[in-house]
Amino acid sequence: MGCDGGTIPKRHELVKGPKKVEKVDKEAALAARWKxxxxSTEKLRRPIVSCDLGRLYNKDAVIEYLLDKSADRPNGEVVSHLRGIKDVKELSLTDNPEWEGEMRNTKGDRYEDMNCAMFICPVVGLEMNGKHRFCFLQTCGCVFSDRALKEVKTEICHKCGDPFKEEDIVVLNGTKEEVDKLRKIMEEKRAKTKAVKKPKKSKIVETVSKPSDLKESPESTETVSADGNISTQNVRDSSQTVSGAANSSSSSKAIKPLAMPGSKRSIQTMDEKSEIYKSLFTSHSSAKRTKDQTSNWVTHTPYHF
Known part of the structure; x- marks a missing residue:
């Protein structure tokens, strides 16, 4: 078989050499990352969010992942650093007026520009198709091209007017080196937030323990004499001295204990009430019965007196 008709085989047809390295189509790779x-590997649709590493997600896909992390997903490693919905930021994107949708060339009779993107930079007008570097601000979520941030240097967002710093700028779909740099920054921020939360808990414990210490410590008062000297005196000691002086002055009269505002006092001990008023209550001496007046047995509903 073969070599019929005087054909001469060449070397590459007889000897198997090394396999050629498959090259990835650049346009297909850019479309996979930016569209x-x-x-979920689905087409990007609003609302679109991004993480601290600059990757683009559909918000619905992120919420489904956070609700059920145990489910098997083909790209689970991409979102392994996400702990909650606060780790992503919803992006404020600017629509491209030239974008006509995916079905703009249904008949196949017109040129289809593969570089046409859904969104553009609101300042310079560059399309967000992967050929130009784009960034977003963590403070407000607005998306700009890197060229716009370099040409118009300001500390206020060009779109919404919110202030931002250089630390708030995150590169979208950056290179491997840029992703590693963003990962270090993300880890440093999380470490700082953990260090800030711990002192707050210790302060709460201290505030709870302070009132108990104040109850145990005796209360003291400061008095200023005519010479200008300040002397401190415990309230308990002063109260004891006052009570001692009252006992010595009123030795002949018996001092009745004053009732506390929350305690109950018997009506019979009230001097301001008359005897007629006191006799209306069962605690009066006239209402008490002797042994002869009481019966020897008691029923559930006694009808004797």
Whole structure:
């Protein structure tokens, strides 16, 4: 078989050499990163969110992942650093007026520009198709091209006017080196937040323990004499001296204990009430019965007196 008709085989047809390295299509790779969700591999649709590493996701896909992390997903490693919905920021994107949708060339009779993107930079007008570097601000979520941030240097957002710092700028779909740098910054921020939360808990414990210490410590008062000298005296000691002086002055009269505002006092001990008023209550001496007046047995509903 073969070599019929005087054909001469060449060397590459007879000897098997090393396999050629498959090259990835650049346009297909850019479309996969900038037009599709990094988690669900579905087309990006609003609302679109991004993490601290600059990856693009559909918000619905992120919420489904956070609700059920045990489910098997093909791109589970991409979102392994997400702990909650606060770790992502919803992006404020600017629509491209030239974007006509995916079905703009249904008949196939017109040129289809693969570089046309859904969103553009609101300052410079560059399309967000992967050929230009884009960033977003963690403070407000507005998306700009890197060229716009370099040409118009300001500390206020060009779109919404919120202030921001250089630390708040995150590169979207950056290189491997940029992603590693963003990962270090993310870990440092999380470590700082943990260090800030711990002192707050210790302060709460201290405030709870302070009132008990104050109850145990005796109360003291400061008095200023005519010479200008300040002398401190415990309230308990002063109260004892006052009570001692009262006992010595009223030795002949018996001092009745004053009732506390929350305690109950018997009506019979009230001097301001008359005897007629006191006799209306069962605690009066006239209402008490002797042994002869009481019966020897008691029923559930006694009809004797």
């Amino acid at each position: 599709y969700c990094a988690l």
